[in-house]
Amino acid sequence: MTQHAERVQITEAGAYRYRIPRHGAMRVPGVVFASPELLPQAAGDQALDQVVNVAALPGVVGASYAMPDVHWGYGFPIGGVAATDVAAGGVVSPGGVGFDISCGVRLLAADCDRAEIAPRIGALLDALGRRTPRGAGRGAVWHIGRRDLDRVLREGARHAVERGHGVQRDLERCEDGGVLTEADPAAGRVGDRARERGLGQLGSLGSGNHFLEVQEVETVHDEATARAMGLVAGQVCVMIHCGSRGLGHQICTDQVRTMGRAMRRYGIEVPDRQLACVPADSPEGRDYLAAMAAAANYARANRQLLTESSRAAFAETVGHGLDLVYDISHNLAKIETHRVDGETRRLCVHRKGATRALPPGHPELPPDLAEAGQPVLIPGTMGTASYLLTGVPDGDAWHSTCHGAGRVESRHQAAREVNGGRLRAELEARGIAVRGTTARGLAEEAPGAYKDIDAVVTAAEGAGLCRRVARLVPLGVVKG
DNA sequence: ATGTTC
Numbered sequence: 001m002t003q004h005a006e007r008v009q010i011t012e013a014g015a016y017r018y019r020i021p022r023h024g025a026m027r028v029p030g031v032v033f034a035s036p037e038l039l040p041q042a043a044g045d046q047a048l049d050q051v052v053n054v055a056a057l058p059g060v061v062g063a064s065y066a067m068p069d070v071h072w073g074y075g076f077p078i079g080g081v082a083a084t085d086v087a088a089g090g091v092v093s094p095g096g097v098g099f100d101i102s103c104g105v106r107l108l109a110a111d112c113d114r115a116e117i118a119p120r121i122g123a124l125l126d127a128l129g130r131r132t133p134r135g136a137g138r139g140a141v142w143h144i145g146r147r148d149l150d151r152v153l154r155e156g157a158r159h160a161v162e163r164g165h166g167v168q169r170d171l172e173r174c175e176d177g178g179v180l181t182e183a184d185p186a187a188g189r190v191g192d193r194a195r196e197r198g199l200g201q202l203g204s205l206g207s208g209n210h211f212l213e214v215q216e217v218e219t220v221h222d223e224a225t226a227r228a229m230g231l232v233a234g235q236v237c238v239m240i241h242c243g244s245r246g247l248g249h250q251i252c253t254d255q256v257r258t259m260g261r262a263m264r265r266y267g268i269e270v271p272d273r274q275l276a277c278v279p280a281d282s283p284e285g286r287d288y289l290a291a292m293a294a295a296a297n298y299a300r301a302n303r304q305l306l307t308e309s310s311r312a313a314f315a316e317t318v319g320h321g322l323d324l325v326y327d328i329s330h331n332l333a334k335i336e337t338h339r340v341d342g343e344t345r346r347l348c349v350h351r352k353g354a355t356r357a358l359p360p361g362h363p364e365l366p367p368d369l370a371e372a373g374q375p376v377l378i379p380g381t382m383g384t385a386s387y388l389l390t391g392v393p394d395g396d397a398w399h400s401t402c403h404g405a406g407r408v409e410s411r412h413q414a415a416r417e418v419n420g421g422r423l424r425a426e427l428e429a430r431g432i433a434v435r436g437t438t439a440r441g442l443a444e445e446a447p448g449a450y451k452d453i454d455a456v457v458t459a460a461e462g463a464g465l466c467r468r469v470a471r472l473v474p475l476g477v478v479k480g
Numbered sequence: 481a482t483g484t485t486c
């Protein structure tokens with residue numbers, strides 16, 4: 001029997017902004033950035049209940065935030081952002097990062113326009129498909145031993161580049177330079193099972209909503225910023241959306257198990273056991289963050305290897321190169337410094353299905369992007385648009401914005417309503433080349449199962465979280 | 481998301 005929670009009470013609080021006043025165990029209010037249409041409304045959708053639950057985490061400051069693409073997730077909503085004050089016993093929660101640790105997006109810019117590659121798009125997609133292991137399970141392009149895997153976990157994309165998989169400039173265009181140096185995959189943090197799964201999947205795409213797309217810059221909203229990021233209208237790009245595969249999933253599973261036990265020792269109570277958490281500055285909290293960083297490094301190395309596969313496919317079919325625009329995660333907890341009530345505080349910022357969006361002038365930007373701001377990469381649904389955004393001064397929610405379209409139908413529901421073969425034919429008829437894995441996999445990712453990406457970005461921009469730079473549309477898609 | 485149910 002299903003028991004439906006009482007509807008969460010929300011009030012309008014400005015442009016594309018709703019507020020959930022504090023009640024019950026909430027330590028801070030909830031803030032939801034959305035239009036009326038984007039608010040979770042399906043019966044049984046408990047995303048807003050999850051926003052309320054997150055507001056009860058020990059040490060949480062500001063608000064429990066939800067982005068316009070928010071939907072139900074494990075403990076935390078996907079599209080949720082919450083920060084805790086580390087020095088005040090603020091917690092870290094694996095549920096606030098998600099199972100696909102450091103899942104993220106990479107955008108590559110080709111030195112050619114659509115017309116130039118149009119005659120060879122089929123051959124290009126064939127080559128990309130052939131070189132990109134995808135779907136559930138094994139499939140690596142870089143076969144390494146345990147010692148090298150340990151270096152991947154410690155050094156991320158930097159290690160891949162050191163071993164010849166990429167160029168130095170790639171690292172300059174990765175968040176954190178492609179490596180979280182606090183990673184520590186010591187035994188007890190990253191187990192044998194996680195390592196075993198990771199060894200067989202380096203350079204693979206995965207499944208679900210992960211994809212590799214050849215895209216065209218369809219609309220440039222801000223020419224100067226787009227140019228500073230290396231993009232002009234009509235240009236061909238590659239967008240890669242994937243994460244830490246089975247390794248990240250296994251690390252999350254293992255950490256959630258141990259954290260559930262540790263939580264009781266700290267006397268922490270949470271409204272949902274999926275919000276298991278411990279103080280970020282505790283032995284168990286530091287263990288989680290070190291293991292999470294190792295998984296994040298794997299994800300960044302993985303995207304680096306997928307980049308090299310794409311470069312090889314472009315070189316052999318169309319004879320063009322690919323420059324990295326940026327690589328950004330949307331599933332991560334980060335220790336960051338922010339102003340809270342007039343004081344500088346160290347916060348553990350959880351972004352789960354939410355993207356960091358640094359404004360122009362932020363000290364963490366690479367020098368050649370200092371004036372433009374951080375490229376914020378928003379993958380849309382298969383067959384629809386994707387966006388390049390940037391951060392804004394005084395960006396809300398600790399400089400965060402949306403991460404994608406946001407699912408509104410379950411995979412099961414989508415698969416029941418859509419015929420994968422027909423969907424593929426429709427995409428091909430619209431000129432979008434498709435290299436999929438299974439018909440069911442395609443059906444589960446049908447555009448109708450997601451919110452409208454244009455509406456999500458309009459809400460994120462309207463709420464003052466980010467600014468549009470360019471809109472990209474697919475020419476061909478390789479689906480996991 | 482995930483060797484799609486340890």
